[in-house]
Amino acid sequence: MRTLRTEKLPLASAEDVVAVRQAVRTQAQGLGFSLVDQTKLVTAASEIARNTVLYGGGGIVEIEVLENAPRRGVRLTFEDHGPGIADLAQAMRDGYTTGSGLGLGLGGAKRLVSEFEIRSQPGTGTWVRLARWM
């Protein structure tokens, strides 16, 4: 697997979430993703980026454009050092929320991408990696 491009963006505020959406869209467009594929990836990015800001107390995201011949894709890695998630299975379920949301964030984002991985430890933080290939 070859890394074609990579960039890291901060996630500290609601405005940063918008900046991440736009950066992800630019990379997906550059790779020639269809409009539906772009929209799914950007929407998933928005859900996880919001979690990083709201529940993780802020963090960073790395946006990578990858080539795994013959496929190309965009991979996003979100990392925070917040309180973490005690029960990941519960957090992935639709309708589960600790905040004011609908609880569609994690499970919904997973449905929108080709690869989804989450690791978390209470007190240490949360790491989410997702990718969409074309």
Next chain:
Amino acid sequence: MDRIPIIKMAEFLLVSIQVDMHDKLALTLQDDLTNQIVKSRARGVLIDISSLEIVDSFIGRMLANIAAMSRVLDAATVVVGMRPAVAITLVELGMSLTGVRTALNVERGMDLLRDALGEPAAVDGAHANAQD
């Protein structure tokens, strides 16, 4: 830009969301619209989202909240212009916008609002008159 403009037209409020909204901006719009419905005694709210490239769970919830609040305040809400890619993504995300009336474009949305108020739709030169 820290506010989405709300336009009053007769008994309706019109909103066209032209920017990628951050969450606080979406919440401000929700509050502003609710206040405006009461202040202007609006009977209907039309929200044009044709410029929105994504609707995630937060924006979706804002639309559902606006529809619910306006219903409680005796006004109808219609969301118009959702892009096909946005609709596909929203459903896959798990949001079906239950309780939110939608229309393909502004014209059909206005017809829906007039219908909701029991007024004849403004098509083919139809005129509103007082006969019942």
